[in-house]
Amino acid sequence: MPEPALLTSRFTTGEPTIGAHFVRAALAGAVRLGHDPVPLLQTARIPPLLPGDDRARVTPEQFTALVRAVRRTTRDEFLGLGTAPSRPGTFAMMCHACVGCPDLGTAVDRAVRFYGLFPGGPALALEHGAEEAVFAVRNDLRRLPEGRFLAECALVVWHRLASWLIGRRIALRWAEFAYPAPPYAAEYGRMFGCPVRFGAHRTGVGLARHWLSAPLLRDEAGLTDLLRRAPADLLRRRDYGTTxxxxxxxxxxxxxxxxxxxxxxxxxxxxxxxxxxxxxxxxxxxxxxxxxxxxxxxxxxxxxxxxxxxxxxxxxxxxxxxxxxxxxxxxxxxxxxxxxxxxxxxxxxxxxxxxxxxxxxxx
Structure with missing residues (x-):
């Protein structure tokens, strides 16, 4: 399960904060499993009453600390949001399975097959079109609002990992979601850096097909360095200036x-x-x-x-x-x-x- 961003060492960056709805989503699996959310929030220096206020926001640093605390407590990379846990280390092994591939398309196909071996998480798919490819999450994750958070994180972490593998930021053409627009829908444009639409027939992102033929530029040594900070570094929000x-x-x-x-x-x-x-x-x-x-x-x-x-x-x-x-x-x-x-x-x-x-x- 991806972790949101660590705040940079200089706190004056103006980095976007994160709304209370995402805090509630990150806690939902642990709460459903019977864990007390108060110690988790306190570990992240988040006031325990804050998640109940829709106007409240937290820093990326606080949010990352919260997700780490939930991961430690649940021992689940899916934060308890799937139908079965993803054991710690699964994401790292997927990365090792992909890094030796000749091109991005092969790597993504391998990642999809890898996670297909484990039940309970996002059902990933790579769809090939004539000029466009789509990376999608096909299942509804128990139709829970918090399950959408897991699907959204899967899309974000895939995009960042794929960009890292080829050494270039992949420009997404669009992102779409198979549910109505939430009250905080305006935040999705900043998350994905592309036009966003809701009420679609699937949840996924679109990109030009030529990206799939891009060669992988990273090796095992680089991956080892990445995994020391991953998946937090992959979800760190970088200002690509796409809008x-x-x-x-x-x-x-x-x-x-x-x-x-x-x-x-x-x-x-x-x-x-x-x-x-x-x-x-x-x-x-x-x-x-x-x-x-x-x-x-x-x-x-x-x-x-x-x-x-x-x-x-x-x-x-x-x-x-x-x-x-x-x-x-x-x-x-x-x-x-x-x-x-x-x-x-x-x-x-x-x-x-x-x-x-x-x-x-x-x-």
């Missing part, structure tokens, strides 16, 4: 990393010039992706604030200044709008940092 929204987010996050205080986030006209488009074109393209410049800027500030408060390395006043707020009270109002609580309450509710594991297995 206008991601390009704008990258420009704003870069501004927050600059050393001067307060931060000066670029105006829409400046970002449009950087992207070599007119302001009107930028607004139109962002609207086509279901967002706006103001909304993206708000999200970048929100995610940077949550990352900082979870890390505990800045005072509230320092954080407000770094995010470009004219005064701390303005930051407090914005934070309450984002989360329904205050920065101080959010920080107090977070447990003390857990010791950092040095295990090479990543669990």
């Amino acid at each position: 206008v929204t991601e390009q704008v987010r990258g420009a704003l996050a870069a501004a927050l990393r600059e050393d001067h205080r307060p931060a000066r986030l670029p105006e829409a006209t400046e970002t449009a010039a950087r992207l070599a488009v007119s302001p009107a074109t930028l607004r139109r393209r962002l609207a086509a992706e279901g967002t706006s410049y103001r909304r993206v800027k708000d999200q970048v500030r929100r995610d940077a604030a949550l990352a900082s408060l979870a890390a505990g390395r800045e005072t509230t006043a320092e954080l407000a200044a770094r995010l470009g707020f004219s005064e701390p009270t303005a930051f407090h109002r914005a934070f309450h709008r984002w989360t329904g609580t205050t920065p101080g309450s959010y920080r107090r509710l977070s447990p003390a940092p857990a010791p950092t594991s040095t295990s090479p297995s990543g669990v």
Whole structure:
């Protein structure tokens, strides 16, 4: 089962945070098996009441720690979300089975056959078309909402692993899901970096067929290094700039990393010039992706604030200044709008940092 991303060592990256719905999904299998979710949340420095608030969000670091805790507790790479557990080490053996293949298509076919030997998880398939290939999850995973989370993670980790194997980022043409759009559907575009649709007849992603003939560039030595951090590194969200929204987010996050205080986030006209488009074109393209410049800027500030408060390395006043707020009270109002609580309450509710594991297995 894939692990979501570790936050980079610098907490000012503006890396997107993760909604409470994904926290609930990650916990669901352990809860169904009778495990107490509170210690799991505390291990990840997530307030125990947070999953019940749909507005709440956590950092990638917190989410990764939660998934690791669930994996340790359930001894299941599927986090208890399948009909049968996937024993720790299964993913690593699949990677070893694939790394010696001559091309990506052969590797993916082998991965599909490998996981087909084990019941209880995503039923994977690689479909070949004349110009397009589809990597799909064919089963409904018990028709549970949390089972969708397992299917989505399977698609994400496959995409990242396949890109790593050929040494190039594979551009997905689309991602589709065999269930209605959830309230948090807007987050899927950031997860997959391509157009997304719901209510489809299957769950899968599409890519140009030529990617399957790409030769594998990785060897056993490289795989050994990858597996020291995997599967967390494969699910680490990398900003590939495949959408206008991601390009704008990258420009704003870069501004927050600059050393001067307060931060000066670029105006829409400046970002449009950087992207070599007119302001009107930028607004139109962002609207086509279901967002706006103001909304993206708000999200970048929100995610940077949550990352900082979870890390505990800045005072509230320092954080407000770094995010470009004219005064701390303005930051407090914005934070309450984002989360329904205050920065101080959010920080107090977070447990003390857990010791950092040095295990090479990543669990």
